[in-house]
Amino acid sequence: MTDSNTTKSSASLVSEVIDNGQVSGQQFLVVGMCMFLNMLDGFDITAMAVVAGAVSQELQLTPDRLGLIFSFALAGMMMGAMFLAPVSDIIGRRKMIILSVALVGISILFTANASSLSEFMILRFISGAGAGAMLASQATLAAEYSPEKYRSLSVAATTAGYPMGAVLTSVVAGYIMPDYGWRGMFWFGGAVTLAMGFIAWIFIPESLKYLFERRPTGAIKRVNAILTKLKKPNIDAMPVVAQAETKSKTGIINNMLKLLAREHAIRTLTLWSAFFLCFGTLYFLMSWIPKLIEDSGYDVATGRRAFFLFNLGGVIGIFLMGILATRFKLTNLICGMLITSAIGMAVFAAAPNNLNLLLSIIFLIGILQQGGFTGLYSAAAKAYPTEIRSTGIGWAIGLGRFGAVVGPYVAGVFIAAGLDMSANFYIFAVPLVFGGLVAYRLHIR
Numbered sequence: 001m002t003d004s005n006t007t008k009s010s011a012s013l014v015s016e017v018i019d020n021g022q023v024s025g026q027q028f029l030v031v032g033m034c035m036f037l038n039m040l041d042g043f044d045i046t047a048m049a050v051v052a053g054a055v056s057q058e059l060q061l062t063p064d065r066l067g068l069i070f071s072f073a074l075a076g077m078m079m080g081a082m083f084l085a086p087v088s089d090i091i092g093r094r095k096m097i098i099l100s101v102a103l104v105g106i107s108i109l110f111t112a113n114a115s116s117l118s119e120f121m122i123l124r125f126i127s128g129a130g131a132g133a134m135l136a137s138q139a140t141l142a143a144e145y146s147p148e149k150y151r152s153l154s155v156a157a158t159t160a161g162y163p164m165g166a167v168l169t170s171v172v173a174g175y176i177m178p179d180y181g182w183r184g185m186f187w188f189g190g191a192v193t194l195a196m197g198f199i200a201w202i203f204i205p206e207s208l209k210y211l212f213e214r215r216p217t218g219a220i221k222r223v224n225a226i227l228t229k230l231k232k233p234n235i236d237a238m239p240v241v242a243q244a245e246t247k248s249k250t251g252i253i254n255n256m257l258k259l260l261a262r263e264h265a266i267r268t269l270t271l272w273s274a275f276f277l278c279f280g281t282l283y284f285l286m287s288w289i290p291k292l293i294e295d296s297g298y299d300v301a302t303g304r305r306a307f308f309l310f311n312l313g314g315v316i317g318i319f320l321m322g323i324l325a326t327r328f329k330l331t332n333l334i335c336g337m338l339i340t341s342a343i344g345m346a347v348f349a350a351a352p353n354n355l356n357l358l359l360s361i362i363f364l365i366g367i368l369q370q371g372g373f374t375g376l377y378s379a380a381a382k383a384y385p386t387e388i389r390s391t392g393i394g395w396a397i398g399l400g401r402f403g404a405v406v407g408p409y410v411a412g413v414f415i416a417a418g419l420d421m422s423a424n425f426y427i428f429a430v431p432l433v434f435g436g437l438v439a440y441r442l443h444i445r
Helices: 008-020 025-059 063-091 093-111 117-144 148-203 207-215 219-229 243-250 251-260 265-295 300-324 329-352 354-382 386-400 404-414 420-440
Strands: none
Touching: 008 148, 025 063, 025 093, 025 148, 025 265, 025 300, 063 093, 063 117, 063 251, 063 265, 063 386, 063 404, 093 117, 093 148, 093 300, 117 354, 117 386, 148 300, 148 354, 207 219, 207 386, 219 300, 251 265, 251 386, 265 300, 265 329, 265 354, 265 386, 265 404, 265 420, 300 329, 329 354, 329 420, 354 386, 354 420, 386 404, 404 420
């Protein structure tokens, strides 16, 4: 590392550690932990899609009221990403991740005992808030511990945890629900999430950039502990950080305002628009696929199978995006995959009622749609300087997630009004086309 008397930005200081030399086991551990915690998020949030039929039957919920439960969880994710995630720029990524895990785990356990629509909405909102804060903080931490060349791949791996968790939801439901019903799904998810919170407390390190900029008590000791794990030389004194960055203690509001400052405004508004459009369609699919398949005359197991294949395709698509992003321009890939997935949705809507054909198309839609969408996380991570990165990612995800709130509820209204699965697929293909075109305008490599 450079001489401690040399004034540099925190980003350049950390690049001397992260970008130079071989990738260490500690860096793999950080990305792996972030991915696994995001898997739990995916399980906890998407469990509602798999148990929707059983819950709606027990509580006698119409589709529009069921859509409210989906939307309240996603509204919580929006609030968490916008208002909790930025706190990690103040207290650190590590603390925010651990607190978020605890919030999700406890609220999921309480959801297992929910017996009314209002209880479901409140508890799903709380779970969503923790999940939204955790995702933004994890994406930031994974990006900061990754060399520039592999940053998109690392963010993609972290984000892939969400659909991997959704895949796990389908598998676990086949074992738990026959004996323990829908409540058993939430008991399982909450218990495992709290256990992983303890493991995260042991293994998740703090962001080096945060330690250089904020300099909390014992910062140099914590920095050297991290450097040791990274197999890098220790330092005798904290390096001098550029004055512009030491002013970053101005707080959350200032960081939010910076997003709309002249140098970031166009990029910020473009990101928000792309996220909004894509979130609406993604969470229509994530929320309603099992129920729509059941409503089309297939059994519950077939609905879970379609949900499994959509999310399995998502896992493949996310890693595919991460690999391709090391070779091709990121926003070109996002545009191409999103528009192609919209075409896939239209083909699905027009396809004959052949189960194997429909499941194959759902799988391909998952690859293209979730792969392209995940590229937006990587774009957000690259769009902002480190001092406002968590805030930038959090607000892009948060305001964009308003589309996720609107999408499932609007679909519920459409379904209650008599629109079938094909009509909904045609309607929700449209935002993907516009989302791809908007993302193209970001021009991020």
